[in-house]
Amino acid sequence: MARPGQRRTGARRPAPRNPQRGRNRGDVIALLAGTAREIETAAQRGRVTPAVRTKFHAVFLLLRDERARLRTAANSTEQLKRLDGIAQILATTAVRDTGLMELLAEDAVVSDATRSLKREMLQTVGIETAPEEAPPPPPTPTTPERRVVPQSVVTRQLANPFLAPDFDAYAQRPAVRSRRLTSWELINPLLNSFERAGSGDAACMALPAPWELRRTSGKELMPHQARMVAAAADGHRTFLLADEPGLGKTAQALLAAEAANAYPLLVVVPNVVKINWAREANLWTPHRPATVVQGDGDTVDGFADIVVINYEVLDRHVGWLGNFGFRGMVVDEAHFIKNKSSQRSQHVLEIADRIRSRNPGPLLMALTGTPLINDIDDFRAIWQFLGWIDDSKPLGALMAALEDTGLTPADPGFYAAARQCVIDMGIVRRRKVDVAADIPGRRVADLPVELDGSAGRSIRAAEKELVRRMVEQYQRASSSDAVDDELVRRIARAELKDTAKQTGENVFSMMRRIGQAKSGLAADYAVQLARSAGKVVFFAKHVDVMDAASALFEKQGVQFASIRGDQTPRTRQKNIDAFVNDPSVSIAVCSLTAAGVGLNLQVASNIVLAELSWTDAEQTQAIDRSHRIGQTEPVTAWRIIAAQTIDARIAELIDSKAGLAARALDGSDEEVVPSADVQLEALVALLTDALA
Structure with missing residues (x-):
């Protein structure tokens, strides 16, 4: 028998180590956990850049691979629990950004940058992997069941046989030969x-x-x-x-x-x-x-x-x-x-x-x-x-x-x-x-209103119930007297994520109820404006709010035109023409989504926003139906805000989230913050105030 440290003559050499079998799974999970925390921190700061999205997708793919392997391995319960915790971080982070949510889909496109980062992360913990093959090209879209060719188009093609294009010049154009940047994403x-x-x-x-x-x-x-x-x-x-x-x-x-x-x-x-x-x-x-x-x-x-x-x-x-x-x-x-x-x-x-x-x-x-x-x-x-x-x-x-x-x-x-x-x-x-300095200025003016009666009491009670639900979750997870900002955000994200499963009030249903409760007050203010200042554009998000406003206008004998998404193009254009050209039609009742783009309503210089948008861009689009070339009067958008409710917080957040296009396109120094965070920030503010 050979002494310790001495190789036996003729002994079999150990087999080469398989990096896939011998890799330290604990190191992989620790790397995923640390990277997931980095992504979560970036998302909390509103800095979900393309680089962050690439990192998010790489972590998700590695997490999926590890989970698939561990499900067939023995004694992996503890590791699977750790992976579930990382998955929870990714899921709650994705709620903040629709771009991240799309990366969780099974058919999400994996970019070259994501593949490269995935390999680098594995190499960080000593795991070498074979280069991944490029994904197959996306399938050609299948032809839908019903495709049409108008008869007049067929007639045109038959009438002019020389319409067939000459592809030769196009096909012979040389491709651009890249050099320095060939290997760069x-x-x-x-x-x-x-x-x-x-x-x-x-x-x-x-x-x-x-x-x-x-x-x-x-x-x-x-x-x-x-x-x-x-x-x-x-x-x-x-x-x-x-x-x-x-x-x-x-x-x-x-x-x-x-x-x-x-x-x-x-x-x-x-x-x-x-x-x-x-x-x-x-x-x-x-x-x-x-x-x-x-x-x-x-x-x-x-x-x-x-x-x-x-x-x-x-x-x-x-x-x-x-x-x-x-x-x-x-x-x-x-x-x-x-x-x-x-x-x-x-x-x-x-x-x-x-x-x-x-x-x-x-x-x-x-x-x-x-x-x-x-x-x-x-x-x-x-x-x-x-x-x-x-x-x-x-x-x-x-x-x-x-x-x-x-x-x-x-x-x-x-x-x-x-x-x-x-x-x-x-x-x-x-x-x-x-x-276009000759276009008069524009301003957004907030009109706080008190929601009285049973509707107001019901909305305030619902908001208290929402806050109570989040406070209970916070107290179950924390025993500290100091407010844990990270935990607050995690609970707010979970609240948004579970919205579809909830049977009680959530931020979306509450905003709709607030819109319904404000509809009469907003419509009444629009009538006052129309009688004192001329034509008014009345914007709302929900059909029931537009219906309630229309009923009040009819009751008060005010002629109005309705511009909605469910109308035929000719009916919609007829109503637009009536508002623009008929002096007796003093109010246009417009859908914020269907009429917020592409319309020319310069005939009005007063706009009533009966309901709030979730983004500054959508609000700006609506206001600019009137604030455009041809406008001769200063434009004022009157936002009807339900005081002492979440409605007021949403209004503040919309204003604070403006700046994405201003920074990227206009050279502004404003920080780029995704507008999709408005719902989350509103819940964070509610919970923070309650805990304070």
């Missing part, structure tokens, strides 16, 4: 470059001198509009036209198409403004016939130069739209496509890809005064529509511009240079205060 750094903006660095490409109309349309462009049209005349072909609401983006888009000769032109819009787009086309380009797609398209003019269609019916028309031979495409209220998993986004991106494949230089324009609502990530789908990026990397001219900087994301000057590269691709952003 660039989409997140590009998004980060806008998060780091500020200090007066506004986002607007260099624009040429104003363009002069070559045809008389009877209307005159303002200088800022004419400069944007001049860029299209000079050959620029992709634009994110992000001027503040009310600066005439519709006219700019129509005349940019005229300058670029981008006909036939496809215009995709919200249903509420479909008829108005056709009218604007008749005003600005009367020599270009426009047609509106309704339903199955039975009334479509297949020989029109401008085809206007709403998002909701794109699915049944995708087939012929992609083959129609469009040389230009405009997407109005482009923030509607920010969710790339939605059907509307997928259809828009599909049509844009097919237009690009058939035309080497189409005019593509995304129009939105509020491109950023909750997160910098809202840019992704818009940039992809414009052809600047795909799912994983910059494309064509943008990649070439990034290469020309000579920088990589590791270099200090990369982010400023990268942001300018994106801006030069075609971001056009102007503020009213800079280009």
Whole structure:
């Protein structure tokens, strides 16, 4: 027998250690726990950046892998409990941000950055893994059961056999050869470059001198509009036209198409403004016939130069739209496509890809005064529509511009240079205060009201019950006299997460009840304004609030027009025209979601916000229906606030959460804070006050 430390002659050598079998699972779980805490802290501070989302997704994927392995392993109960605790942290953190919530889905796209970080995390604890294969390309969208081709479109195709495009020039264009940046993940750094903006660095490409109309349309462009049209005349072909609401983006888009000769032109819009787009086309380009797609398209003019269609019916028309031979495409209220998993986004991106494949230089324009609502990530789908990026990397001219900087994301000057590269691709952003100083000012004035009677008592009782429920949860989890801010937030997030399971009151049902209780007071104030100051726009979120206001207007003999989401386009336009043109119609009762975009209601300078939005962007969109080019009076938005209720806290939080677009696009120094946190912050404030 050999002495200790002495190898036996002829003894079998130990087998090479398998890193997958010998790895320290405790180290992996500890790494996941620590990283999850870092993510949670970042989310609490409102800094859910693309880098944080990448880290969140990597931790989630590793957590899922570990859980799957441990379920088949012996003596793993304690480790599974630790994984459950980490999963709880991820779930409650995801409640704060819709972008994080989407990453928890089974079919969530795993980015190259996430795969790389996942491997690095495993290597940190001594685990080597084989490189992951690239995911298969997403499946081609299946054809829905019902697709239509309007008869007039068939007639047009038969009448002009030369419409078939020539693909040769497009197919032979050389691809951009990337060099320095080939191995870098660039989409997140590009998004980060806008998060780091500020200090007066506004986002607007260099624009040429104003363009002069070559045809008389009877209307005159303002200088800022004419400069944007001049860029299209000079050959620029992709634009994110992000001027503040009310600066005439519709006219700019129509005349940019005229300058670029981008006909036939496809215009995709919200249903509420479909008829108005056709009218604007008749005003600005009367020599270009426009047609509106309704339903199955039975009334479509297949020989029109401008085809206007709403998002909701794109699915049944995708087939012929992609083959129609469009040389230009405009997407109005482009923030509607920010969710790339939605059907509307997928259809828009599909049509844009097919237009690009058939035309080497189409005019593509995304129009939105509020491109950023909750997160910098809202840019992704818009940039992809414009052809600047795909799912994983910059494309064509943008990649070439990034290469020309000579920088990589590791270099200090990369982010400023990268942001300018994106801006030069075609971001056009102007503020009213800079280009339309003749538009009178606007202000938001809060009108606190007391909720009396049984409704007021019931709402206050419900709010007390909500607070009591959260306080009990806090007291069960903590014995300290000092308020634990982290625990407060955890309970508030759990309250939001469990909303769907609760049978009692929650923050959403309470806000709806408050809106119902305020409806009579808000409507009465609108009547007083109409009788003393002229036309008034009355905004509400819920149908029952609009119904209650309408009933009061009828009772008091006040004529009004109703603009809602469930109306046909012609009925809605008829009501809009009645409010704008009929002096006897003094109030427009509008849905905050259906009428908050694309309408021109400059005839009114007073707005009543009977219910609060969850975001500053939605509130701003509604106010800017009146505060826009053509307004001659100062605009006042009167917010009706239920005093001494959660309604007042929501109003304060909406004001404090403004600033995402201001920082990313306007060069403001305001901190970027996702607006989606309003519900959470309201609950945090309620619980903190109760504990104090």
